[in-house]
Amino acid sequence: MEKFHPEFHWQLEQKTENRKKLLIIFLILFFVFGLYFLIRKTFFVPERNIALESLVSDNSKFVFSVNKIDFLIKNIGQENVISYIEKYTDGSNFRAGNIISKLNKEFLFSENNNSQILLIKTKSSTFLQSDIIGSRKIDEENYNGKKIYSSDFYFEDSNLFTKKDKIYFTKLNEYIFCISNDKDYLIETLNKYINIEKNKFKNIKRVDYFTDKAVLNIDIYDYDLSQSNSFVKNLFFLNTTLSGNIGNIEIIFYSNYADLFIAKNKNFDKNKIIETLGHYFIPDLNNNYFYYKNFSDSVSDSSKNLLSYAINYINTNVSINNEIINTKNLGLMIYKNKNFLAQSQDFDSVSTVFKKLLSVYFPGTRRMSLADNTVSVEYFADPKNVPVQELQDKDFTWYYADSAEKLNYEMLKCADNFFVSSDKQKIINFCTNRDKLSMFFTKKQEDIKELIYIDTSNKSDFPILASVKNIFGISFGDENPVLFFRLFY
Numbered sequence: 001m002e003k004f005h006p007e008f009h010w011q012l013e014q015k016t017e018n019r020k021k022l023l024i025i026f027l028i029l030f031f032v033f034g035l036y037f038l039i040r041k042t043f044f045v046p047e048r049n050i051a052l053e054s055l056v057s058d059n060s061k062f063v064f065s066v067n068k069i070d071f072l073i074k075n076i077g078q079e080n081v082i083s084y085i086e087k088y089t090d091g092s093n094f095r096a097g098n099i100i101s102k103l104n105k106e107f108l109f110s111e112n113n114n115s116q117i118l119l120i121k122t123k124s125s126t127f128l129q130s131d132i133i134g135s136r137k138i139d140e141e142n143y144n145g146k147k148i149y150s151s152d153f154y155f156e157d158s159n160l161f162t163k164k165d166k167i168y169f170t171k172l173n174e175y176i177f178c179i180s181n182d183k184d185y186l187i188e189t190l191n192k193y194i195n196i197e198k199n200k201f202k203n204i205k206r207v208d209y210f211t212d213k214a215v216l217n218i219d220i221y222d223y224d225l226s227q228s229n230s231f232v233k234n235l236f237f238l239n240t241t242l243s244g245n246i247g248n249i250e251i252i253f254y255s256n257y258a259d260l261f262i263a264k265n266k267n268f269d270k271n272k273i274i275e276t277l278g279h280y281f282i283p284d285l286n287n288n289y290f291y292y293k294n295f296s297d298s299v300s301d302s303s304k305n306l307l308s309y310a311i312n313y314i315n316t317n318v319s320i321n322n323e324i325i326n327t328k329n330l331g332l333m334i335y336k337n338k339n340f341l342a343q344s345q346d347f348d349s350v351s352t353v354f355k356k357l358l359s360v361y362f363p364g365t366r367r368m369s370l371a372d373n374t375v376s377v378e379y380f381a382d383p384k385n386v387p388v389q390e391l392q393d394k395d396f397t398w399y400y401a402d403s404a405e406k407l408n409y410e411m412l413k414c415a416d417n418f419f420v421s422s423d424k425q426k427i428i429n430f431c432t433n434r435d436k437l438s439m440f441f442t443k444k445q446e447d448i449k450e451l452i453y454i455d456t457s458n459k460s461d462f463p464i465l466a467s468v469k470n471i472f473g474i475s476f477g478d479e480n481p482v483l484f485f486r487l488f489y
Contacts, residue, residue, distance in 0.1 A: 048175045052108040052119045053217075054196065055172070057188040060110040061223035062232055064216075069107035069120075071214040071253060073100065088160075089134060098131040105175075111223075114162040115182035116230055117189055125177035132179065133169060143187065144194050146170055150183070162229040214253040222246055241302060241483075258468075262483040273484050276474055279444040280451075286470065289313060290334040291453035295443055297328045300475070302483075303450060307332070310454070314340045316422070317360045317408075323353045331441045333426075336455070341421040341430065343441050350418035354399060354411040355383035357420070361403045362386050396431065417441065450475035452485075 056063055066072050073081050078100060085096040105121035122128045129149075138151045153167040161167070161181040168180045172193045180186040218238065222245050226236035239245055241262060248266050252259045261270065285291055290310045292303070299307065304325055311321050315338035324332065324342060327350065331343035344350050362385040388411075391398040399411035411420045414431035421427050430441075440451060452473035473485040 048121075048173075050176075050196065052106045052121060052176070055119060055176075055189050055192045056108070056110050057112065057117075057185065057192070059112050059185075059188065061113065061221050062111040062225065062228070063108065063219040063221075064110070064232075065106065065108040065218075066214065066216045067106050068214040069103045069105065072107075072216065073103065088132070090136075092134070095131050095134060099128065102128050102131070109160075111228065111230060111232055112185060114164075114229055115180070115185040116161045117178060117180040117182075117185055118160070119189070120177045120179075121175055122177060123175070125171045125174055128177050129169065129171060132177075138169075143190060146172070146190055146194070148183070148186065148190075153181075160231055212254070216251040216253070218249040220245060220247050220249075243301065256489055258487045258489075260485040260487065262485075264480060268480050268482050273474070273476060273482060274486075276445060276448070276484075277472070277486060280440065280472070285440075285453045285472075286455070288333055288453070289336050289455045290332070291440060291451070292330065292332045293440055293451040294330045295449055299325055299330065300450065303452070303475075306452070306454075310334055313338055314422075316340075316357060318356060320353055320356050323349075323356050327353065335423070335426075339421070339423040339426065341419060341423065341426045343417055343419050343430075345416050345418065347413075347418055350411065350420050351388065351399070352383065354409065354420045355386040355388065357409045358386045358388075358401050358403075358407060359383045361405055361407060362401065447476050447478045448474060449477040449481075 053063070053065055082093065082096045082100055085099055086093060089095040089099070102122045102124070103120065105123075106119075107121070108119040110117055110119075120128065133149065133151070136151045136153075138149045141148050141150075147170065149169040150166050151169075152165065164181040166181070166183075168178075168183050168186045170178045170186060170190060172178060172190070176193075178186060178189060180189075218235075220238065220242065224236075224245050225232055225239055227233075228236075238247075238249065241249075242264070244264070247262065247264050250261045250266075252261075259270075259274065261268075261273070290313065292307060292310070294300075294303070307325050308321055310332075311324055311334075313334055314320070324330065327342065327344050328346040329344050330349070333341045333343075335341075342350065342353055359382055363382065386401050388399050388401055391400060395414060397413040399413075401407065409420060409422055410424045410427055411418070412427045412431065413419075417431075419427045419430065450473075452471070452475075454471045454473075456468050456471055467489050468487045470488050471485055472488075473483065476482045476484065
């Protein structure tokens with residue numbers, strides 16, 4: 001009888017165990033590669049994955065796009081969108097609802113003067129075409145292997161498109177559908193797609209369907225939006241925001257906030273700008289209504305409108321709107337109790353604000369002769385009448401004016417900063433560094449020009465901003481100026 005060797009038994013078990021491990025590894029690899037090819041077949045179909053911005057005509061003046069139109073519709077309100085689409089479906093709520101249900105991918109609108117085109121990415125452009133065209137009588141023609149449909153169409157004055165006699169439709173592929181009021185403009189897009197198709201979809205921008213963010217993008221190319229004859233005319237304020245007729249606006253929507261970038265062009269580092277937020281304690285601002293800091297001698301035109309609006313919340317006996325706006329390197333904090341604190345390193349600017357506030361306590365007089373030969377005396381506020389004096393208190397210099405009445409405002413110099421406020425304790429807190437917010441009056445990066453914080457709770461009339469609680473903004477000034485806002489939900 002052959003003797004049993006334990007060592008042989010152990011080797012046999014080891015070989016069996018190794019085979020099991022190899023089998024498990026093989027099954028895992030098979031599963032991974034199978035899943036990869038399934039995902040690739042589902043999500044990376046070239047015809048489906050091409051970014052719509054790759055198809056924009058080179059002659060376009062205005063481009064509006066969003067990568068998740070369903071997200072935008074949800075924030076605007078689906079019923080509002082359906083009621084608008086009904087204008088184009090002969091009043092059919094059913095067809096309008098069907099169209100909405102298919103708008104879950106990319107959406108792009110572009111304009112070239114009186115010509116517009118709408119590009120829609122959907123699960124099925126065939127079904128979308130059926131809902132849009134409906135029972136409308138159409139003409140059909142072939143162009144380089146693609147069919148172009150046209151139909152008479154009734155355009156209202158307030159419209160997505162400029163008023164014309166016809167509207168044109170075409171399917172670029174089974175996923176992308178086009179609508180335009182100009183056949184030539186439509187053909188420009190068709191030619192771009194056909195050229196990409198011939199090159200097997202190489203070297204094109206593709207869409208990342210796995211992203212957890214929605215992106216809204218607007219490009220303006222030397223175009224005065226107020227001259228548009230489509231809905232774009234309503235966005236004319238963007239020209240003022242960009243300080244010109246060229247620029248890019250991008251909003252990236254996340255779950256708890258949205259980032260808004262406004263720039264002359266897209267060549268800037270978003271990550272570097274977003275990292276700047278790390279220098280500021282945003283939660284510490286939540287007890288305040290409004291904060292603004294300007295690191296230059298003049299306030300930008302866009303900020304002047306914002307400051308004029310915010311200053312109305314200050315509870316004062318006299319308007320200081322112009323004096324605040326004209327303050328050099330202005331720092332302004334407005335609290336929820338309507339008190340305020342203004343800061344600058346320029347004595348003349350701050351003292352002008354201070355004297356204007358005290359002018360009601362030191363009125364000037366004017367005598368006037370009336371028609372009945374009586375004399376009338378008119379009292380008026382005149383900052384020149386305010387006799388400001390100084391008082392040195394250790395490291396502080398207080399400015400005051402003697403008056404029989406209690407004065408509600410304080411002015412103080414500490415270090416190189418001058419402050420004026422309706423709350424004496426706020427000045428003391430800032431000057432003794434008891435208030436963390438004092439850091440907001442200090443420049444954190446060389447290229448920062450302005451800082452803005454606004455509490456927008458229950459103050460927004462725009463549906464897409466209705467849930468925004470507060471906004472923090474930073475203006476960067478370099479070779480490519482960028483205005484950045486973070487909107488917190």
